[in-house]
Amino acid sequence: MMESKTLFPIAKITKAFGFKGEVGLQPLIMQYDDYLFNKQLSIGLNEKSVKKVNIIKTSGSKKKKLLFSGLKSRDDAKQIIGNYIFVHLLNGDPLN
Numbered sequence: 001m002m003e004s005k006t007l008f009p010i011a012k013i014t015k016a017f018g019f020k021g022e023v024g025l026q027p028l029i030m031q032y033d034d035y036l037f038n039k040q041l042s043i044g045l046n047e048k049s050v051k052k053v054n055i056i057k058t059s060g061s062k063k064k065k066l067l068f069s070g071l072k073s074r075d076d077a078k079q080i081i082g083n084y085i086f087v088h089l090l091n092g093d094p095l096n
Contacts (some may be wrong), residue, residue, distance in 0.1 A: 007047045007086040010035050016078045021071030022057070023080065025064055036066075040088040043068065043080055050086055 010032040015024035025032075035041075036055065044050030057067040071077055 006089045006091070007042065007050060008089050009084040010087050011085045013043070013080050013083050013085065016074050016081060017065050019074055020067060021073050021077040022059070022065045022067045023071070023077045025066065025085065028084075033064075035087040036064075036085075041068075042086045042088065043083050044086065045083055047086065 009028050011025040011027050013023045014026045016022070017024060027033075036058075040052060041055070042050035042052050051070075053068040053070060055066055056069055059065045071080075
């Protein structure tokens with residue numbers, strides 16, 4: 001029997017930084033940091049319009065800046081402001 005997956009929003013993309021396409025986040029859950037590097041991530045306006053991404057680079061301590069696969073410029077980053085970062089959870093994962 002295949003386990004079902006759920007998309008759960010953990011952060012919202014709020015700003016574009018620099019020239020390489022880095023983005024700033026607003027966390028939606030306290031433990032979002034734990035999920036950024038341990039689960040498959042997707043970006044989209046809602047669960048139906050997501051695309052899978054990987055984190056290429058991270059910087060900052062309190063206010064994280066991330067560079068995702070597929071973002072190559074500040075203009076790319078500006079286009080995803082307002083999108084959410086979703087984590088792929090399996091039934092039984094802590095947030096379910």
